[in-house]
Amino acid sequence: MRVMIASVMHEANSFAGNFVPFAHFARRGVLHGADIPPAYAGTRTEMAAFMATGADQGWEIVPALVARGTPSGPIDAAGFARIIAMLAEATRAALPVDGVLLALHGAFSSEAEDDGDGAFAATVRAIVGPDVPISITLDPHGNVSDRLAASVNAISAYRTHPHTDHFEAGQRAAGTLARALNGEIAPVVHLARAPLLRGFDACRTTPPDGPMQRAMAQARAMEAADPGVIEVSVQAGYSSADVFQAGASVAVTGNRHDARFDALAAQMVRLAWDERHNETVKMLTAAEAFAEARAVPPGHGPIVIADFGDAPNAGGHGDTTALLALILAAKPPKALVAAIADPSAAEAAQSAGVGGQISITLGGHVAPAQGGGPIPVVARVVSLADGIYVHEGPYTTGVTGDLGASALLDCGGVMVIVTTLARSIFDLAQIRIFGIQPENFDLIAIKVMDAFRAGFAPIMRTAICGETGGTTSRFHVALTYTKLRRPIWPLDPDDVVARHAGYLP
Numbered sequence: 001m002r003v004m005i006a007s008v009m010h011e012a013n014s015f016a017g018n019f020v021p022f023a024h025f026a027r028r029g030v031l032h033g034a035d036i037p038p039a040y041a042g043t044r045t046e047m048a049a050f051m052a053t054g055a056d057q058g059w060e061i062v063p064a065l066v067a068r069g070t071p072s073g074p075i076d077a078a079g080f081a082r083i084i085a086m087l088a089e090a091t092r093a094a095l096p097v098d099g100v101l102l103a104l105h106g107a108f109s110s111e112a113e114d115d116g117d118g119a120f121a122a123t124v125r126a127i128v129g130p131d132v133p134i135s136i137t138l139d140p141h142g143n144v145s146d147r148l149a150a151s152v153n154a155i156s157a158y159r160t161h162p163h164t165d166h167f168e169a170g171q172r173a174a175g176t177l178a179r180a181l182n183g184e185i186a187p188v189v190h191l192a193r194a195p196l197l198r199g200f201d202a203c204r205t206t207p208p209d210g211p212m213q214r215a216m217a218q219a220r221a222m223e224a225a226d227p228g229v230i231e232v233s234v235q236a237g238y239s240s241a242d243v244f245q246a247g248a249s250v251a252v253t254g255n256r257h258d259a260r261f262d263a264l265a266a267q268m269v270r271l272a273w274d275e276r277h278n279e280t281v282k283m284l285t286a287a288e289a290f291a292e293a294r295a296v297p298p299g300h301g302p303i304v305i306a307d308f309g310d311a312p313n314a315g316g317h318g319d320t321t322a323l324l325a326l327i328l329a330a331k332p333p334k335a336l337v338a339a340i341a342d343p344s345a346a347e348a349a350q351s352a353g354v355g356g357q358i359s360i361t362l363g364g365h366v367a368p369a370q371g372g373g374p375i376p377v378v379a380r381v382v383s384l385a386d387g388i389y390v391h392e393g394p395y396t397t398g399v400t401g402d403l404g405a406s407a408l409l410d411c412g413g414v415m416v417i418v419t420t421l422a423r424s425i426f427d428l429a430q431i432r433i434f435g436i437q438p439e440n441f442d443l444i445a446i447k448v449m450d451a452f453r454a455g456f457a458p459i460m461r462t463a464i465c466g467e468t469g470g471t472t473s474r475f476h477v478a479l480t481y482t483k484l485r486r487p488i489w490p491l492d493p494d495d496v497v498a499r500h501a502g503y504l505p
């Protein structure tokens, strides 16, 4: 059996205020053919799982394409056309194939196309034909369109957030493909979309138990109760995308089409609706978060303040300064701000060299009105780094990441990491490359959503979640959606949404 494997991934924030060019993807490495296996061998990724299952099954694996960009504004029209063309060419070159495995994200939109993932799956389907099974993985923060569901045979989203199970999701997708290739099953996706812009508590699986753990238990029970249910895949959705399909969904992969699978998907969606008010994270303003951090009794390990409102891992600019300003003014002992994306500050530090002193206006350059503008700072350069690191934590373990040319600055006693690229700090290796140990700090301020909990859990005393009002803010009322399907919670009145969904007469 010849099985094509590919991955195209991006999470596009419609509210970032810009489109990114193809170079955004090329920076992280667009890989073709034989260059793919060595890049993923030994990693905890979907691609590694596809290859491992292929070896077990005796398949001939045909690596086609990997194109991944870190979350940002949507890719521009020319860049999207180029990625579609590359995927089509790689798929044609792979023919003939017996099966296809794709690792997608689910929140890929572009200037030209609101449903990037649906377009990728439909492109591959059109080339391989209707009878070749296609099994995919998704990020549970994906927004699943009808076209995506109809273009593939099976969907396996990650089951953890922070996402520490890329490999396991890849194993499930490949396992389903193996059963299809053996003639044991004929998988078909049954999709139901919830009337929710966000659901399942953003799919958090860190303590305390919440809606996602209950949904996972329900999904596993559905799979156990009916051998025709191949997999129940839960997607919380990605609310920073202004696209029709944004929001929570459930995909039931069943053996052949059957209305009972649609009913199970609808039942899970109803669970999301009933749980919509249950959120396990309390979101504070920058001032509230900082005050709460200062009130934590002395103890061991850093207090972490995570700014969800300017999170590069969800497409934020990573340079807002509302929280930075509070920390610089109060100068708490052993404080680290990691990181502020500021290419000009990073360049000034690189020019001055270690020990040099620089006068800069730090951060807040991209969208000064959102989350705080630039702050004048006199800083000493403590260390420099090229920004390359290898993830040490359980989240994408072994994968190489890049912050761009970066520096650690001493800003009047407060340590601040400045980076060229906007990147969330969620892995301790990203801090260690500056010659410092995160364990030794009392307060660490980062710009990231829940992903940090995996890497920081072993060292942190407590986590406090804040919102500085950047472009990944969840205060949706301030955002203007024009393409999103309506009515939808929480933007429209509960009774209007419930009636439209058939939950009220």
Ligand SMILES: [Zn+2]
Pocket (backbone or CB within 6 Å): 139, 140, 141, 163
């Ligand atoms: Zn995600």
